[in-house]
Amino acid sequence: xxxxxxRINPHDLPRLRRQLISWLTDGRGYDFHLTQxxxxxxxxxxxxxxxxxxxxxxxxxxxLKNATLYxxxxxxxxxxxxxxxxxxxxYVRPTPSMFPAxxxxxxxxVPIVEIVHRAPVEAILTVSPxxxxxxxxxxxxxxxxxxxxxxxxxxxxGLPHWPEWKAEGGVWFSFYIDRRVRIExxxxxxxxxxxxxxxxxxxxxxSAVHFDAHLTxxxxxxxxxxxxxxxxxxxxxxxxxxxxxxxxxMRQTRVVHTREQPIEPRQQRRALARAGMPTDPVxxxxxxxxxxxPHNPTSGQSGRKLQGTWYVNGFWRREHPxxxxxxxxxxxIDAYYRGEGELMNPEKxxxxxx
Numbered sequence: 001x002x003x004x005x006x007r008i009n010p011h012d013l014p015r016l017r018r019q020l021i022s023w024l025t026d027g028r029g030y031d032f033h034l035t036q037x038x039x040x041x042x043x044x045x046x047x048x049x050x051x052x053x054x055x056x057x058x059x060x061x062x063x064l065k066n067a068t069l070y071x072x073x074x075x076x077x078x079x080x081x082x083x084x085x086x087x088x089x090x091y092v093r094p095t096p097s098m099f100p101a102x103x104x105x106x107x108x109x110v111p112i113v114e115i116v117h118r119a120p121v122e123a124i125l126t127v128s129p130x131x132x133x134x135x136x137x138x139x140x141x142x143x144x145x146x147x148x149x150x151x152x153x154x155x156x157x158g159l160p161h162w163p164e165w166k167a168e169g170g171v172w173f174s175f176y177i178d179r180r181v182r183i184e185x186x187x188x189x190x191x192x193x194x195x196x197x198x199x200x201x202x203x204x205x206x207s208a209v210h211f212d213a214h215l216t217x218x219x220x221x222x223x224x225x226x227x228x229x230x231x232x233x234x235x236x237x238x239x240x241x242x243x244x245x246x247x248x249x250m251r252q253t254r255v256v257h258t259r260e261q262p263i264e265p266r267q268q269r270r271a272l273a274r275a276g277m278p279t280d281p282v283x284x285x286x287x288x289x290x291x292x293x294p295h296n297p298t299s300g301q302s303g304r305k306l307q308g309t310w311y312v313n314g315f316w317r318r319e320h321p322x323x324x325x326x327x328x329x330x331x332x333i334d335a336y337y338r339g340e341g342e343l344m345n346p347e348k349x350x351x352x353x354x
Contacts, residue, residue: 010071023199063154068101073286074109084245111147150176170210176201
């Protein structure tokens with residue numbers, strides 16, 4: 001896979017949000033989604049593609065306009081990726097209480113996943129004085145690595161296309177790639193057209209997940225879903241699991257620190273206010289340094305003395321139920337060493353954060 005060479009700074013988020021909303025509402029976002037809807041595309045209940053694309057762009061513009069902005073550090077992103085892999089079945093399921101805001105726009109300092117996309121064949125044609133067509137620039141297509149670096153979400157109480165979810169409700173996710181990787185290897189004319197046609201972040205995938213949905217496969221699920229579970233990075237449910245893990249970890253101030261960065265300069269805040277946009281600070285999310293806890297007792301529960309030191313992976317634990325959390329609060333327990341002496345099975349040591 002590729003190495004993502006760019007960064008999106010926290011102070012860029014208000015501008016990016018405003019550019020995305022402009023792109024969605026001025027017709028370019030609608031044209032983009034309509035172009036992506038090829039013959040045979042699976043629209044809900046056979047709905048007209050044009051109507052569905054209009055609903056997509058209008059819904060996303062609304063979510064972004066009302067979103068709280070979050071910037072997730074590289075350390076925190078790696079932490080969420082690792083802890084998500086340890087979540088297993090029954091953990092990190094979407095529930096309304098897990099979301100710090102009903103609408104959010106979260107940008108990651110590094111990609112949560114990199115996927116391979118096929119680039120379209122493109123040609124910029126000119127007409128010669130003799131009336132013949134000449135290719136000014138030609139892009140043969142091929143593939144490019146698309147880094148998923150941002151996500152928006154919005155809670156809903158039901159979707160008209162899926163009435164069976166109305167009672168449960170759920171959340172809509174939209175994932176984005178960075179436009180810069182899309183135009184790295186194209187000619188200047190094609191690059192100029194892409195700069196005019198795309199927002200700085202390009203929509204990649206959308207997904208609706210009902211509350212309490214499993215983010216892992218079950219034996220009774222079909223083969224295609226189980227194959228997706230084997231390689232979650234290729235499928236949106238794996239991306240959602242990373243996002244949900246980050247949100248769950250944000251609730252634990254012992255392991256995660258969130259601070260607010262006001263929108264600067266003042267002129268930008270005023271411009272946002274005049275445009276009817278939120279001027280709330282950007283929330284910057286980072287993982288705290290690991291607390292170096294002393295080794296656990298050198299004897300096991302049976303009283304037998306442990307021979308050597310054993311590495312215990314970080315894991316999720318559900319606390320006892322209480323009024324605030326009737327099913328018990330889900331917390332992350334950092335990795336630790338148990339015993340003393342020589343480290344046993346060092347090849348099994350995993351380090352999600354430092």
